[in-house]
Amino acid sequence: MCGRATLTVPSFEELARLLGVPYDAELAARYRPRFNMAPSDEHWIVAPFGSTARSLLPAKWGLSIGPKRLPNVRGEHAHKQLKNFAHARCLVPVDGFFEWSGDKGARVPHWFHPAQPHSLLLLAGVYGEGPEGFDFTVLTTKPNAAVAKVHDRMPVVIPTELADQWLRGDQDEALSLVKPAPDDLLVDTVVSTRANSARNDDPECLLPPTDAEAPRQRKLF
DNA sequence: CCAGACGTTGTT
DNA sequence: GTCTGG
DNA sequence: CCAGACGTTGTT
DNA sequence: GTCTGG
16 A cells, blocks of 8 residues: 655755745755655655754655565554654655556556645655665555545545644644545546556656556446 | 564455 | 563 | 566686 | 565
């Protein structure tokens, strides 16, 4: 669940503006819009850092715990099973995520995203810091009605106005935000199987499937 | 006390 | 960061 | 998450 | 079947 995401905002400057964080020209060089971001990729997290209320920091998707990297952790158990929960919460800015339907070998990607283009989703994350910098995991929860049609888990989405509650609230305040998103938050768009391979990371990943590649979706009448 | 662990996903 | 095991 | 790989030998 | 890479 939530093993692929998008952040298509064209520029780092616009991303900083949307997030309400200071624009850092040095970090901007590391930014590129993402149409098919995968675990192990460099991404970005928002977290309280140093004396700054909110910083936008580069971080690798996949929290190192022992020898493993975890793209996701169940939100329901994070407070018990991930002992740094109370001390390393973060937000993961995306503007969509993928889930797959269909049989193995014929997977059909669904892009779940806000109706408004470039409207951000703030995913609930937990981050750590290792020898090679920051890394993070995305917390999951039960799906809302839209996502339930495809899968049985979805990422925890934090409402913009409650971002500080997630980042700076106590554990109970933060835990109360671990729940499915409202049913009307996301649009389910079936897209090209080009998105199946993480080697493809371009706007074509978000186009509708061609008839040739999606015979199962084709309407017969 | 210190050392070491700390987990999810989908699929059958 | 914090809990468990030795 | 899905796709793709999954290996050895000796020689430079 | 399982692990790695993207």
